[in-house]
Structure formats: C-alpha cells, structure tokens
Amino acid sequence: MIPENLDYDALKKRGFLKQKQEGLFLLRARMPHGNYDKKAMNELAKISEEFGNGFLHLTARQGVEIPFIKFEDIEKTEARVKSAGIETGTSGARLRTTTTCPGNNWCKSGLINTFALYDRIENELHIKCAMDLPHKFKIAISGCPNSCTRAQQSEIGIHGAVDIQGGEKRVGYAVYLGGCGGKTPCIGFKLNRVFTEDEVLKIIDAVVKFFKNNAKPKQRLALLIEQISRENFLKEVGLSKISVVQ
Numbered sequence: 001m002i003p004e005n006l007d008y009d010a011l012k013k014r015g016f017l018k019q020k021q022e023g024l025f026l027l028r029a030r031m032p033h034g035n036y037d038k039k040a041m042n043e044l045a046k047i048s049e050e051f052g053n054g055f056l057h058l059t060a061r062q063g064v065e066i067p068f069i070k071f072e073d074i075e076k077t078e079a080r081v082k083s084a085g086i087e088t089g090t091s092g093a094r095l096r097t098t099t100t101c102p103g104n105n106w107c108k109s110g111l112i113n114t115f116a117l118y119d120r121i122e123n124e125l126h127i128k129c130a131m132d133l134p135h136k137f138k139i140a141i142s143g144c145p146n147s148c149t150r151a152q153q154s155e156i157g158i159h160g161a162v163d164i165q166g167g168e169k170r171v172g173y174a175v176y177l178g179g180c181g182g183k184t185p186c187i188g189f190k191l192n193r194v195f196t197e198d199e200v201l202k203i204i205d206a207v208v209k210f211f212k213n214n215a216k217p218k219q220r221l222a223l224l225i226e227q228i229s230r231e232n233f234l235k236e237v238g239l240s241k242i243s244v245v246q
C-alpha cells in the first residue's frame with residue numbers, strides 16, 4: 001500500500017521513478033564510465049528477476065533500468081543494488097550521470113582519457129549524479145570531435161581535440177556550453193580554444209556553481225544564458241577573455 005503523502009521526489013533522487021502502471025516503480029542503476037562488468041550485469045539481472053519482471057532496459061545515458069518494482073520492494077532492491085557496488089541514477093532537478101564514450105581507452109579515434117576526466121569531476125570537484133540543482137543538468141564527455149556522447153547537446157559538453165600552435169600539435173579539450181535536448185533543444189556554443197584538463201575542470205566547477213546559484217527552478221542553462229546574455233554569462237564564469245565560435 002502506497003502512503004498518501006509519499007515523497008515521490010525523494011524517491012526520484014534515490015533513482016526510483018514512478019511508473020505509468022499504478023503502484024510500480026523503475027530503478028535507474030548506473031556504473032562509472034558506463035562500464036558494467038560481468039558481476040554487475042549478473043547482479044542486475046538477478047535483482048530484476050527477483051524484484052522486477054526479469055528484464056533490463058539500457059537508457060540513453062548509459063544507465064540500466066529495472067522496471068516493475070513494487071513499492072514495498074524498494075528498500076530491499078536498493079539494499080541489494082548498493083551491496084553489489086552498483087550506483088543509482090536519478091531524475092528531477094538534479095545533475096544526471098555524466099556520460100563518457102571510451103575515448104583513448106580503446107577507441108582508435110580517441111584523443112583523451114574520458115574515464116580519467118569523469119573520475120576527476122566526481123572525486124575532485126564532487127560534482128556527482130543526483131547533486132541537487134534548479135533543473136536538470138547534463139555533462140557529456142567524448143574522446144574526439146566525432147562527439148559520440150553528443151557534447152553539443154548537453155549543458156557542458158567536452159570532446160578531445162588537437163591544437164596546433166607554432167607548428168606543434170597538442171591534444172586537449174574542446175568545450176561547449178548551454179546545450180540541451182528535450183522539447184526545446186539547443187546546440188551549445190563552442191569556446192574558441194583548446195583547453196588543458198585542469199582548465200576544463202575549472203570551467204565545469206564555475207559553470208555548475210553559477211547555475212546552482214542563479215538559475216530559477218525549471219530553468220535550463222540555455223535559458224539562463226539567454227536571459228542574462230552570453231557575454232555576461234562568460235564574465236560570471238571567468239571566461240570573459242575567451243571568444244566563442246559562432
């Protein structure tokens with residue numbers, strides 16, 4: 001029996017979303033870098049057999065959903081997922097899981113180590129999935145300009161890039177800001193420079209903090225930038241000296 005005053009948003013933060021079917025919930029599970037080893041996949045399959053209806057759904061953000069969980073099984077399901085070392089995703093006004101392609105870990109086009117950047121965002125900046133924010137916010141990392149994780153359609157999008165200065169080639173990071181998908185999609189604008197990994201971390205930190213402190217509820221970064229102007233936004237996040245690729 002579902003209590004009348006059930007806090008659905010608190011459940012969403014823990015990764016349990018109300019399903020279309022009355023009384024049922026789906027769990028969003030996730031693993032760093034979108035990498036699920038055999039043990040994690042087996043465990044998710046067993047959890048689905050025990051508490052769901054036996055199948056797993058792969059999400060667009062590299063998560064695994066287990067649908068058809070009864071309300072009374074939420075605590076047990078969560079305990080099983082956590083004891084298996086699997087993390088939970090989220091929904092609502094929060095940071096989504098950061099998506100990464102394999103980058104130079106095994107893709108032959110990969111220029112940067114996408115997994116290492118993901119780890120630094122979570123462990124050094126503490127910018128992690130389920131962080132409360134005024135509205136949904138996405139970060140995507142791609143290993144090269146092919147941009148398989150769609151860096152241009154995320155609030156912060158990064159891809160590996162080659163910078164040529166004085167005839168010397170240097171691998172670095174291209175950055176897009178203010179993109180989003182949804183009903184009113186926006187392509188993020190590209191900063192006209194190739195950055196180092198440390199510079200990218202500073203940009204991510206500044207942009208997430210600025211969004212957290214200044215966006216109105218349900219205002220995505222693209223709309224906040226439109227409201228205050230791109231010029232003012234760049235000034236506020238310490239990028240006033242960087243031009244933008246139109």
Ligand code: SF4
Pocket residue numbers: 101102103104107108109110111142143144145146147148149
């Ligand atoms: S974005 Fe580049 S590195 Fe990443 S999977 Fe696509 S081709 Fe490979």
